[in-house]
Amino acid sequence: MAPPVVVLMVAEKPSLAKSIAEFLSNGQMSSRHTNLDVHEWNGTFRGRPARFKMTSVIGHVLSIDFPAEYQSWDKVDPATLFDAPTIKTEANPKARVCRHLQEEAKDCDCLVLWLDCDREGENICFEVVDNTVKWMNRAGAEQQVFRARFSAISAPEIRQAMAGLGAPNRAEALAVDARQELDLKVGVAFTRFQSRFFQSKYGNLDSSVISYGPCQTPTLNFCVERHQAIACFQPEPFWVVRPRAAKAGTTLDLEWGRGRVFDAEVGAVFQRLVSEAKQLRVVDVVEKEERKGRPAGLNTVELLKAASSSLGIGPAYAMQVAERLYTQGYLSYPRTESTAYPPNFDVHEPLLAQRAHPIWGEYAASRVGNFIMPKGGEDRGDHPPITPVRCATEAELGGGDAWRLYDFVARHFLGSLSPDCVYRKTRASFSAGPESFSAGGTQVLRPGFTAIMPWKAVQNEPLPPLRSGETVPISEVELHQGKTSPPDYITEAELIGLMEKHGIGTDASISVHINNIVERN
Template identity: 50%
Template sequence: MVISVLMVAEKPSIAQTLSDALCTRGHPTSRKGISPACSVYEYEGDFYGQKAWFKVTSCAGHVYSIDFPPEFNVWDRVPPVTLYGAKTVKNEANPKLRMPAHFQKEAKGCSYLVLWLDCDREGENICFEVMDNVVPNLTPLQGEQQVWRAKFSSLAPVDLRKAMATLGSPNKDEALSVDARQEMDLKLGCSFTRFQTKFFQGKYGDLDTNLISYGPCQTPTLWFCVRRHDEITGFQAESYYTLDVTISKIGRELHLEWQRGQVFDQPIATTFRDIVQEGKQVAKVTDISQKEDRLPRPQALNTVAMLKMASTRLGIGPQQAMHMAEALYLRGWMTYPRTETNTYPANFDLRGTVQAQTQHPMWGQYAQELMRTGLARAREGVDMGDHPPITPVRAGTESQVGEGWRLFDMITRHFLATVSGDCKFLKTKVRLEFNGEEFSLSGRKVTDPGFTRIQMSGEMDDVTIPDFQIGEAVPVKSVGIGSHKTRPPPYLSESDLLTLMEKHGIGTDASMATHINNICERNYVTLCDGRRLIPTKLGIGLVHGFQLVDNELVIPKIRGNIEGMCTLVAGGKAQVESVLHHVLKIFREKFLYFESNVGLIDQLFESTFTTLEAAGRPLSRCGLCNKYLYVVDRKPVRMFCKNCDRVYKMPQNGQIKLYKELRCPLDNFELCFVANKVGKSYPLCPMCYDDPPFGAKNATGKHWELEHPIYQKYRPQVMACIGENCPGTLCLDVDSAPKWQIDCNVCMQQLQLFTDKAHKIKVSADFCEECGSRLLAVIFNKAKSPLDNGETERTACLACDPLFNAHTTSGTSKGFFRRNPGKGKGKGKGKGKKGKGKPSAEDLAEERGRQLAAAGKKR
C-alpha cells in the first residue's frame, strides 16, 4: 500500500528546493494548486519504511492575521478603551492566495503531514495555522502520530535530508506565545493610536495627523533616539587643558603623552608648563617595556551582529540587510538568518563549511591554508537553543550571488575569521621624565595578522617608533598647552540602536529591523550621514509628551517585561490566558490615565507646532456659516473653518484655488479648483470631497464622482476610459480651451483634442450607435477647420469618427484609437441609442442639484 504524505514549507522557493533535495528517484513533477502563488511538487519515496507519494507545497508567510471584528474597526463609533476587552478574530492574511482552500484540498487522501516552516516562534505559529486546515482532512490513523515537524537551519541538500531523518513534533507553547504577543500588540497599539490620532487631528498646521501611531516596541525604540537627543541638547561643554610636549629623534618629531592626562584649570596647566620649561630642555628615558598582546577573533555571527556590521561596514540599513539575508538564504547561499546564538554547536561541521570555500577565487587560498594548518577553536558565546550562527553554505562569486554579494562577502569573511587565529602584536611603551613630569610614547608592531588577513575591517596597522635606550637623553623640541573642549555624544547610529534594543529586550532578532524602519517611515526620526538617527520635531514631541503623562509608556522596561512573559509562555512556564489578562489589565489602566491627562501633551504641542489658523490662508466661503475656509498648503493638505471648528480633507497633490466664485448646489460651499502643472485639473466642493453625498467614499485615486452635479456640468461624461483595466470614465474638461482635453475621473489617462483648431466643444445629449459613447459637438476656428468646404461645425463620436480620431492624441500613443469598443455600453449612457429629445447634461445636473438640495443632505 502506498501512503500519501503532505509536506508544507514557508515559501514557494523552499518547497521546490525541498522536493529537489529529497527526491531520490528521478525528478519531481510539478502542478498548480488552488492557490495561484503555490505550486505542488510530487515524487515517489519512502516514509518510515513505507512506500509513499509525497506532495510538497508551501504557504506564503502567515495564513491568518489577527484583527478586531468589523464592528470594532469603525473609529468614530468605538471608544478606544473598549478594545482591551474586545474579542479578536483571525482573517485570511491574503484572501487572493486562497491558502486555506489550497491546504484543505491537498490534504485529502493524505495520511501524514510534515511541517517545514521556519524554525523560530513565528514559524511554529504558522505550523498550527497550517494544521488547522490540514489535520481535519487527513485520513485518520488510530494511535499513530500523523503530524511531524522538521528542524533545519540550511537549505543545503545534506541538511534537509538530515532534518527529514530526525523529525519531531510542533511546539504548541511557542505558537501560543506568538498569539499572545500579537493580541497584546494589536490592542495596545490600536487603542493609543486611535485615541491620539483623533485627538490631535486638525489641531496643528505643521503636524501630519493622518496617523500618530503608538507601538509597544516602536515607541521605546524611538525613546532611545530622543534620550540621546536630550543628552546632546542638554550637554554643557567644559574646557580642559593638556601639556603638549614634542621631542626630536633621528629627524622625527614625536608627540609625548602626559601621564596626568588633562586638567580642567588653565592656571594649573600654565604652572606645569612653566615648571618643565625652567630646567634643561631634555627628556630622559626612564623605562622601556614590551608586551605581546592580541586582538581576539570575532565570535560566531548572529542576527543582531550581522545587522550592525551591515550598517557600519557596508552602509546598509537593518531592514534592507534583513531582506538581503532572507533572499540569500532562500537561494541557498547562507544558513537561516534569524538566530540569537553566537557560538557553534559541538556537532557543527566547521571543516566542511571551510572546505566549501577552498575553490573561491578571492578567499579560496586562505581557506586552503586554514585546512592545512588547522582551524582555530571558535570563541565561546551564548547558545540560545534556536538556530546555529549565520554561515555560508557554498562558495559564490559576485556574478553568481548578484544583488546580495556585499552582504554574502561580509558573512563569508566573518565566518573564516571566526576559525582563524587571533591577531598578535607587540606593544612597546617608552617612559620619559622631563623636569619632574612623566610622559610616555607608545608603539605597536603586528607579529601575526591572524584573522585580520581575511576580515578586511579588522586590519591593524603598525605604529612605529624609533629605538630608545634606558637613560638616553632626548632633546625636547617644543612645550605648549593644548586647549580643548569636551564634546557631547553623537546621535545614535543604527548599530548603537540595535545594541540598546538587544540589551533591553525590545523586539526579537526577527523584528528589530522592522521597528527601526517604522520610526523612520513614520517621520519620527531621519537617517543622516554616518547612518545616524536624528529625531524629528514630531518624534521628540511625542516622547516628551508621553513622559509628561506616564513615563512607563515609552521606557523599555515594560516592553522588556512583556517579551519576558512571552518567553515564559514559549517555554511552557506560564499560561497564555493569565499573561494576556495581566498585561491588558495594566495597560487598560494606563490608557485611562493617559486619556484623562492628554491635555499635558496638547500644551507641549502648542509650544512646538503651528496652529491651523496660523498655518492656513483664507480661500473660499463655508456653506454652513458663510465665513472663510482656510487652506493649509503643506501636507497633509486640508481646509478648515474656524467658526464651525471643522476640518475638511483635500487632495494631496496640486495647488488649491478658488473656482469662479461658484457654489455647490448641494451644500452652498464655494467651489475650489485643484490645479496641476502636469496632468488633470478639476473643481471640487470641500464638503462633498470630505463627505461624499452619494453613499460610498471616494475610491482610492478617484478624483471626482460622476453623479455630482458640478461634474455633470463642468466635467461631463464622454466615454469609458481607454486605460488598461481602468473602470473610470473620460470626461470633457470645459475649462481647458483652447487646448481642449478629456480626463479620466479615476486614472491619469488624458486625451488632447484638435490642438488649437476647436473654438468650442460641447458634450451632446446623443450617443454613438456603434460604441455607446456620447457625441461631441465641435465648432472649429474658421481659419483652422479640418472640415471640407470651409465647414466649421461637426457632431460625431470621438472614438468612431475617422476625422475626430485623427485629431486626438493620448498619453499612450500619438494617434488615438479606441482600445475596448463597446466598453461604454450599459453605463447609463443610453445603451448605444441616440436618445434624442432628452434634456441637456447641464439641465439634468442643475435639476439633480435642486432635488438633492431640497431633500437635504445627511452629514
C-alpha cells in the same frame, strides 16, 4: 498491494518549496500552479511507497485582530481593549492561501511542515495544521503531522531533516500567540488613547493617528534622548599641552598625564614649565604581549550591526539580502541568537566548500583539520551561527550588496575558526619638569584571524627603541585649544546594540522596527 501514502509538505516561501522539492526528488519532479506552486514526485515515506506534494505559504497564514464590535474608536474605551477577545483572520485574503492549503490537503494522509525553524515558523506550523488536517484522510492512532528541522538549504541538510522528522512545538507557537496578542492590545489601546488625547489637546496636529508600538516607541525614545542631549549641549573650551619630540626619525605621539585643563592661563603655566624642561626623560618602558581574540560565531544582531556600520547596508535591507542568500542555498539560516557552534555542528563541510574560492580558498584549506573553535559565545538552542553553505564568487552573486554580505559572512566564519591575533604592546612614560606624558606602540607578532578579517587588524605602529633614564629633546611645545563636542547622532548599529541590551524586539523584528523609525522620521 496497498496504495501509496500521499504526503503534503509545506514550506514558508515558494522558492524554499522548489529548492526542497528538487533536493528530495533528485530533480525528478513535476510542477503545477494553482494559487501557489505545487511540486509532485514519487518516493518512499517511512518505509512505504509515497506520492509527495510540496507547496508553500507566503509567511503567516493568519493575523490577529479585534472583533467588529471593538473596531470603533468613538464607541470603545481604549482601556477595555486589554480584556477584549481577539480573532484570527486570513493574513492575505487576495492570495487565498487558506483555500489553497485546504484544497491540496484533500486525500492526503500525512503532513510534513518545512517552515522556518524559529518561533514564528513554529507558529505558522499550527496555522497550516488548522487549514489542512481537517481536510485530510483520518490517520487513526498513527502520527499524521511531522516537523522538519533544518538550518540551511543544502541537499545534505534537507535530506538529514527528512530522515529525522519530529513534531511541531506547541509551546513555542503559543508564545508567539501571546506576543501577538500583547502587541495588538498594547499597540491599539495606546494608539487610540494618545491620538484622541493629543488631538483634543492641540487640534492642529499634522496626523490623525499617533501610533504607539511596544517595541518601536521605546526604540524611538533612544533617538529622542540622544537628540535632546545634542540640542542641549553647551560646548566648553579646553587646552592641552602637546610637546613635540622624535627618536630615531619617529615622531612620538604623546598623551598629557592631566588630559586637558579648562583654564587658558593654567594651560599656559604648564606649557612654560614643559618648555623650560627642554627635554623628555624616559621614566619607564613596559612591554607586554597581548591577544585580540578571534570572533565568536555570527548571530543576527552582529550581522545587522556590521552591515550598517561597515557595509553601509541598512538593517531591513540587509535581512532581505541575507534571507535571499539563504533561500538560494548560499548562507545558513540568518535569524539566530546563538554565537557558539553547538557540539554536533560540523564545521568541516562549509570549510571544505570554501577551499575552491578564488580569493580565500588557500586560507580555508589551511584551516581544514587545523581549525580552533572560538572562545565564549552562547548556544541559545535555536540555530547555529550564520555560516556560508556553499562557495560563491562575486560574479556568481551578481556583485553589489549580496556579494559584500556573503564576503563578510564567509570571512567571519573563517576568522572564528582561526587563532587569536598576537601583538606586543609597549607603553613608555616620560617626564618633562613636573609634568608627565606617555606614548604607546604596537607590533604585530602573529596576525591570526585578522589575516582573513583585515578590518579587525591591529595597526603595526612600534615605538622607537627607548630605555629608562635616557632623554629625548623637545623641539616645540604647543598649547592646543579645543572645545568639548556633543555626542554624535545615534547610528543604526548603536541602536541595534541598545535594542539587544534592553531586550527590545527579537532577531526577527529588530530590523523591521528600525526601518519603521527611519521611514517615519
